[in-house]
Amino acid sequence: MLLSSAQLPFLPLRTPIPPFHSSKRCRLAAVRENQVKHASSLELDRSLPGTGDSHAEKKAMGTGIEAGELSVRYDDGFGTKSVKDYFDMAKEIIKPDGGPPRWFCPVECGPPIKDAPLLFFLPGIDGTGMGLVLHQKSLGKVFEVWCLHIPVNDRTPFEGLVKFVEHSVNSEHATSTNKPIYLVGDSFGGCLALAVAARNPTVDIVLILVNPATSFAKSQLQPLLPVLEALPSNLHITVPYLLSFVMGDPLKMAMASVSKDLPPPETLDELSKNLTSLLPILSDLADIIPKNTLLWKLKLLKSAAAYANSRLHAVEAEVLLLASGKDNLLPSGEEADRLWNSLKNCRVRYFKDNGHTFLLEDGINLLSIIKGTCTYRRSRQHDYVTDYLPPTHSEYQKHIEQEYRWFLLATSPVMFSTLKDGRIVKGLAGVPDKGPVLLVGDHMLMGIELSPLYKAFLKEKNIIIRGMAHPILFLKKAETSRQEFYHFDILNIFGALPVTPINxxxxxxRGSFVLLYPGGAREALHRKGEEYKLFWPDQPEFVRMAARFGVTIVPFGVVGEDDVAELVLDYNEQKNIPYIREWIEENNKDILLRSDASGEVSEQQLYFPGMIPKLPGRFYYLFGRPFETRGMDILKDRSKANVMYLQIKSEIENMLSYLKRKREEDPYRSIIQRALHQASWGSSAEVPTFEP
Incomplete structure (x- = not known):
């Protein structure tokens, strides 16, 4: 990473700072504490391919699109960098220059969306600021990313670093008082982020703490400090090499850049190559963290942990804590328990199989975690509509194509739709291509129809559906200090939001595609014998709401739950079991959804149905002929709204009957027949079905 031979420009700067020298490309904003707002970025080797505008230039030009203009499945660049890139860049940026700590803006980030919040990355004890190398491209789409670089020979005390970061935070806050400022603190950087937040309780700060070093007093390194001080310099090279195995999992780091679409033999070959190239460069840590620097950083860690811990009570910021279960350097799991109880507004995501170098390991996409926990916002409160970011290509591949692969293979979903002339065709040709569109259908047990539905719209029409979900899915009170990244987080990534009239x-x-289940939780958690029975409210409010905007309403039916699972313990049976009844009552006492509705739809008691799996059958979806509301006098005449409401409900009931009847004609309804077909034609071959 490298700056040109010219001195770094400052406006103004009395004492010039010597430049970096390297054959790599990057842009650095070298900034002293009193010049954060006036430092300009320096472009290096402009003639090299891939060079774009510097951070300062991009900000001045105002390039950036609206969040809503990000295309569905856009390329976020995630997975194009590896741990080797971290070492290559770190080796270049550590060359001594005698300068102070500074911010740099990675060129890979590119121009962010309009009104993107600022994200400061605060590094671990390496101090290079390169810890986001695997995430720079994806984060750079939606954040203005600044990374802190602390030169190898810099000896700024912890309070000096706190004041430096604090000055940057306050300077940015003064120009955009309504936008949050993100501090992503990795290990040592977590202490730094907490300290800044504690000293600035009135600034809207969002803390993302990655294995924070607040637990350094309990670290396995403590007994080694006297040994490290006495270790001869010629043996120091072994220390970082051994530390690299303590800090992270080499296998996970080597897998970070291996494509997940490769067959097993090719995956193993790529992993072997990456490991072969990775292991020798681990010794480069001896150059990144020389002996004197390591000893200084360990003392700095001790003072940082003490400083941050003494001020936890003063932290008012929103906190997302990411903790690793296999952190051999710090007891991060236990520390997550402590901080979750100590901080006022703390949420945790626990990754039981990851190590200390969390951000450099395979399977970790920081932007996905931020989106899944609804931590991304561009104003003082998270807005489920305007702050929503569509799923990226890498998120689609991981959470749909890979994680649900076996479920989709087992259920082999089939999509049908109805054209305007009434013909039923395979695929989604009968569904409009442009919104606003309201999809209204029946809920199968536990909403197991959702993943095939979302995949079909993403793959065939490149459309994201905004699913209206039960508000309890967005409550934080049920979370724990060992909360893993789970199914409901993924629903957030793919557009779920609380069902409210205003949403x-x-x-x-905004012309969105909206998914609504009028039967809600009552249908998704139905009782025995109620498969494919609709539980709708009496009032046609969604029809009147749709008519206000000329929305096209598309009814649909889906069947197949009785072919994959059998309900053996339903709500009526569970409420007769004392312990379970008390648990259900406790978890439903504060839920008032649809309390004003009449009939069974108002009885949306949440519980976990007892099910046993069956040899999988098949899912069948049918989208009916669209109902147009534009130009209809529904708003003034409630009776017309009620007529359309009943027509839509009747249409769905008819589609359910049609699908249950026609699936009997499908020669491939059984998974055995489908497996035989795919054994002959290949696993990716489309399995035939009945003729509509």
Missing amino acids: MYRLFS
Whole structure:
């Protein structure tokens, strides 16, 4: 990473700072504490391919699109960098220059969306600021990313670093008082982030702490400090090499850049190559963290942990803590328990199989975690509509194509739709291509129909559906200090939001595709013998809301739950079991959803149905002929709204009957027949079905 031979420009700067020298490309904003707002970025080797505008230039030009203009499945660049890139860049940036700590803006980040919040990355004890190398491209789409670089020979005390970061935070806050400022603190950087937040409780700061070193007093390194001090310099090279195995999992780091689409033999070959190239360069840590620097950083860690711990009570910021279960350097799991109880507004995501070098390991996408926990926002409060970011290509591949691969193979879903002339065709040709569109259908048990539905719309029409979900899915009170990244986080990535009239109103006004289940939790958690029975409210409010914006309503039916699972313990049976009844009552006492509705739809008691799996059958979806509301006098005449409401409900019931009847004609309804077909034609071959 490298700066040109010219001195770094400052406005103004009395004492010039010597430049970096390297054959790599990057842009650095070298900034002293009193010049954060006036430092300019320096472009290096402009003639090299791939060079773009510097951070300062991009900000001045105002390039950036609206969040809503990000295309569905856009390329976020995640997975194109590896741990080797970290070492290559770190080796270049550590060359002594005598300069102070500074910010740099990675060129890979590119221009972010309009009104993107600022993200400061605070590194671990390496101090290079390169810890986000695997995430720079994806984060750079939606954040203005600044990374802190602490030169190898810099000896700024902890309070000096706190003041430096604090000055940057306050300077940015003064120019954008309504936007949050993100501090991503990795290990040592976590202590730094907590300290800054504690000293600035009135600034809207979002802390993302990655295995914070607040637990350094309990670290396995403590007994080694006297040994490290006495170790001869010629043996120091072994220390970072051994530390690299303590800090992270080499296998996970080597897998970070291996494509997940490769067959097993090729995956193993790529992993072997990456490991072969990775292991020798681990010794480069001896250059990144020389002996004197390591000893200084360990003392710095001790003072940082003490400083941060003494001020936890003063932290008012929103906190997302990411803790690793296999952190051999710090007891990060236990520390997550402590911080979760000590901090006022703390949420945790626990990754039981990852090590200390969390951000450099395979399977970790920091942007996905931020989106899944609804931590991304561009104003003082998270807005489920305007702050929503569509799923990226890498998220689609991981969470749909890979994680649900076996479920989709087992259920082999089939999609049908109805054209305007009434013909039923295979695929989604009968569903409009442009919104606003309201998809209204029946819920199968536990909503197991959702993943095939989302995949079909993403793959065939490149459309994201905004699913209206039960508000309890967005409550934080049920989370724990060992909360793993789970199914509901993935639903957030793919567009779920609480079902409220205002959310629906705003989505329609933006031309979105909205998914609504009028039967809600009552259908998804139905009782025995109620498969494919609709439980709808009496009032046609969604029809009137749709008519206000001229929304096209597309009814659909889906069958197949009785072919994959059998309900053996339903709500009526569970409420007769004392312990379970008390648990259900406790978890439902504060839920008032649809309390004003009449009939069974108002009885949305949440529980976990007892099920046993069956030899999988097949899922069948049918989208009916669209109902147009534009130009209809529904808003003024409630009776017309009620007529359309009943027509939509009747249409769905008819589609359910049609699918249950026609699936009997499908020669490939059984998984055995489908397996035989794919054994002959290949696993990716489309399995035939009945003729509509």
